[in-house]
Amino acid sequence: MKLTFLGTGTSQGVPVIGMNTPVAHSKDKKDKRLRTSALLSWGGVNVNIDCSPDFRQQMLRHKVQHLEAILFTHEHADHTAGLDDIRPFVHKQGDMPIYGLPRVIEQLRIRFAYIFATENRYAGAPSVKVFEVEDTTPFVLFGKEVIPIAVQHGTLPILGYRIGNMAYITDAKIIEKEQLSKLYKVDTLVLNALRKAPHPTHLNIEEALELIKEIRPRQTFLTHISQTMGFHSLVQKELPPYVFLAYDNLVVTIKD
Known part of the structure; x- marks a missing residue:
């Protein structure tokens, strides 16, 4: 399985509009970050984790020709706002399968009502096939078991996902012991780490490193x-x- 980091920035990206921080002036491409999402590829299929406001740019940048499904971690705009831009894939392939918590799916129905409409549909609107995910129930996606990981984004319950030897968790602040056990013996971990200073709803780098010590993956990538x-x-x-x-644009090969 191949993991491509499409975006690794926080909700406003890096640099942030109108901000004059030192990082904003960096010439290093690694300091330019689109909103967080990732592309998983295996066996001829592509699966996105989240659909950021930068989705179109990310798909064009990586010359993605097909997309078979989207896994949503939660409903915040930096993880969902690109959903309208699935239109070219839908026109080529048919309804886009989307996976997420029932609450997340309901929020998408509200924000993108025209996508979910069953009557008087706009002819050019994209369409989706909905699969609701429960945090206690693994499911199979194109031959691979997907294990949902329940984490807390402040007080908001959201999902990470373990697929084979890779686990992807973003926007977490708290991961309970029961959920941590789902991550043991994972080879490659993706985990959020917003900054060095504490934050009320995101792990900072110190907190992320403490979790990594407990999980003990072979390698971890912070996003x-x-x-x-x-x-x-x-x-x-x-x-x-x-x-x-x-x-952004880092590609990692995940061992089976």
């Missing part, structure tokens, strides 16, 4: 990074040798 984290090249030097700051 959902804000401009206040600092320069990529400098922060990377401060991390353990098995922990890496993810960056």
Whole structure:
């Protein structure tokens, strides 16, 4: 399985509009971050995790010709706002399968009512096939078992996903022991780490490193990074040798 980091930035991306931080002036491409999402590829299928406001740009950048499904972690705009841009895939392939918590699906129905409409549909609107996910129930997606991981984004329950030897968790603040057990013996972990300072709804880098010590993956990639984290090249030097700051366009091969 191949994991492509389409975006690794926080909700406003990096740099942030109108901000004049040192990172905003960086010449390092690794300090330019679109909104967080990822592409998983195996056996001739492509599956997105989340559908960011930068979805169109991300698909064009990576020359993605087909997309078989989207897994949603939660309903916040930086993870869902690109949904209208699935239209070219829908026109080529038919309804787009989407997976998410019932609450998340309901929010998408409200925000994108025209996509879910059954009467008087706009002819050019995209269409979806809905699969509701429960955090206690694994499911099979194109031959691979997907294990939902329940985490807390502040007080909001959201999902991460374990697929084979890879687990992807973003926007977490708390992961309970029962859910951590689903992550043991994972080879590759993707975990959010917003910045160095504490945050009420996201892990900071210190909290992320503590979780990594408990989970003990072979390698971890940190994502959902804000401009206040600092320069990529400098922060990377401060991390353990098995922990890496993810960056946009990074491609990782996941061992079976």
